[in-house]
Amino acid sequence: MNILITGGAGFIGTYLANKLSENNEVTVIDNLYRKNELELNNKVKFLGESIIEDIEDLISQNDVVYHLAAISQVMTSIEEPELTYKLNVEATKNIVAACTKHKKKLIFASSREVYGNQDKLPVKINAELNPENPYAASKVAGEAIVRSYGNSYKLDYNIVRMSNVYGYGDVDRVIPKFIEMFKTNKDIELYGSEKIIDFIYIDDVVEVLVKLKEKSGLILNLGSGIKTTLLELANLIKELTPNSNSKINILNERHGEVGKFQADISETKSKLRWEPKTSLREGIVKIFNYQNKE
Ligand SMILES: NC(=O)c1ccc[n+]([C@@H]2O[C@H](COP(=O)([O-])OP(=O)(O)OC[C@H]3O[C@@H](n4cnc5c(N)ncnc54)[C@H](O)[C@@H]3O)[C@@H](O)[C@H]2O)c1
Numbered sequence: 001m002n003i004l005i006t007g008g009a010g011f012i013g014t015y016l017a018n019k020l021s022e023n024n025e026v027t028v029i030d031n032l033y034r035k036n037e038l039e040l041n042n043k044v045k046f047l048g049e050s051i052i053e054d055i056e057d058l059i060s061q062n063d064v065v066y067h068l069a070a071i072s073q074v075m076t077s078i079e080e081p082e083l084t085y086k087l088n089v090e091a092t093k094n095i096v097a098a099c100t101k102h103k104k105k106l107i108f109a110s111s112r113e114v115y116g117n118q119d120k121l122p123v124k125i126n127a128e129l130n131p132e133n134p135y136a137a138s139k140v141a142g143e144a145i146v147r148s149y150g151n152s153y154k155l156d157y158n159i160v161r162m163s164n165v166y167g168y169g170d171v172d173r174v175i176p177k178f179i180e181m182f183k184t185n186k187d188i189e190l191y192g193s194e195k196i197i198d199f200i201y202i203d204d205v206v207e208v209l210v211k212l213k214e215k216s217g218l219i220l221n222l223g224s225g226i227k228t229t230l231l232e233l234a235n236l237i238k239e240l241t242p243n244s245n246s247k248i249n250i251l252n253e254r255h256g257e258v259g260k261f262q263a264d265i266s267e268t269k270s271k272l273r274w275e276p277k278t279s280l281r282e283g284i285v286k287i288f289n290y291q292n293k294e
Contacts, residue, residue: 001213002027004062006051006095007069011170012109012162014038015067015206027062029055029067038169053093054096064105064213067095070138073172074113075254077135090136093145100155108138109148109213110161112198112223112261121196122264125161125221144217150217158212163223163263166283167202168290176235177198179287182241194229196260198223201278201286211236211272223263224276233280242282 001024008017010030014036021043022028028040031050041044047058051069060063070088071077077084092108099106115123116130130139149155166175174197181188200223208222234248253259269275278286 001023002062003027003064003102004058005029005066005068007072007109008044008066008250009040009046010034010068010072011036011167012165012202012205012209013066013068014040014169014252015167015202015207016068019206020208022102027058029058034072035171038170038210040286048292051095052087055095056101059104059211060099060102061075061099061215062104063097064107064124066107066209067107068090068109069111071135074133074135077138078252081134084134084138085141085205088135089141089145091141095147096149096155097100098240099151099157100153103156103205105216106146106158107209108142108157108159110143110159112161112163112221112263114140114143114161115261117259119247121227121260121262121282122225123261124264125267136249147219149292154215154278158217159219160208160222161220161263162205163200163212163221163261165202165205166199166287168287169218170180174233175237175284175287178237179241179284179291181245182244184238186247187247187249188234188236190230190250191246192259193229193250194260195230195253196227196262197230197233198262199228199233199280199283199285200224200276201280204276204278205261208268208272211274218271220268220271221263221265222268223261224280225263225265226280227260228280234236237284240281240288
C-alpha cells in the first residue's frame with residue numbers, strides 16, 4: 001500500500017512510519033514544528049512541508065492517510081489558539097475533503113481530551129464530549145468534520161481517541177520531563193498529586209494504528225485502561241532512578257488541564273482483537289534501556 005502520514009516525523013508518527021515502511025511505501029509530510037529525538041528510517045520518503053499548503057495531489061497518490069499533524073499539546077493550544085484552529089480544524093477539513101474526493105481511507109488522531117472531566121471512570125466511547133481547552137475543542141471539531149464527510153459523502157474513516165502516549169524519543173511531556181529531572185537531580189513539581197492519567201506505551205499504540213488501516217467506521221478509545229496518579233508515576237520513576245536525590249513537590253493543577261482520565265477500552269479490545277501488552281513499569285524500563293544505548 002501507499003501510505004501518507006501527516007505529522008509523521010512527530011513522536012507517534014515516526015514509530016508508525018518506521019513500522020509501516022516494513023511492508024508499505026510510506027511518505028511523511030511534516031514541517032518539523034515540534035522536535036523529538038527520533039529518526040525516520042531511510043525507506044520512508046520525507047517531505048518537509050506544511051499541511052497548511054494544498055496537499056490534495058499528495059493525498060491522491062496514496063491509499064491510506066494517517067492524519068497526525070497537529071498542535072499536539074494542551075499548553076501550546078492555550079498559548080496559540082489561532083494556530084491550533086488553523087491547523088487542527090481548517091487544515092483537517094481540507095485533508096478530509098481531499099480524502100473524500102479521491103476515495104482514500106483516513107485515520108484521524110483524536111484525543112482523550114475530547115471528554116474533558118468526567119464523573120464516571122473508565123470513560124466509555126459514548127460519554128458526552130466536554131472539551132475544556134482549545135486543543136480539545138479542535139479535536140472535537142476535527143472528529144465532527146470527519147464524521148460529517150463519512151455520513152454525507154461516504155468518506156472511509158476511523159477515529160482513535162488516544163490517552164497519554166509515552167516512549168523513548170518524546171520530549172516535553174510528563175514522562176520524559178520526570179525522567180530527565182530525576183536523572184539530573186532536579187526537584188519534581190507535581191501539578192495536583194491526585195491527577196489521574198491513563199498512560200499507554202507507544203508500541204501498543206502503533207499496533208492499533210496499523211490494524212486500523214484494514215477497518216472502517218470505527219471510533220475507538222486507545223489507552224491502557226489503567227489509572228495512574230501523577231504521584232504514583234513520580235514514585236515509580238524515582239524507584240527506577242535509585243541514585244537520584246530529587247524531591248517531589250506538589251503544586252496546584254494547571255488551568256485547562258483534565259484532572260482525571262481512564263479509558264474504557266473494551267470495544268477497542270474486542271473490535272481489533274488487541275490487548276495492551278506493556279505495563280507502565282516495563283515501558284519506562286524500555287525508555288531507560290534505549291537511553292543507556294545512546
Ligand atoms: N502523544 C500523545 O499522548 C497523544 C495523545 C492523544 C492524541 N495525540 C494526537 O496524535 C497526533 C500525534 O501526536 P504526537 O505525540 O506524535 O505529537 P507530535 O507533536 O510529536 O507530532 C505532531 C507532528 O505534526 C507536525 N506538524 C505541526 N504542524 C504542522 C504543519 N503545519 N504541517 C506539517 N506538520 C506539522 C509536528 O512537527 C509534529 O512532528 C497528534 O494529532 C496529537 O494531537 C497524541
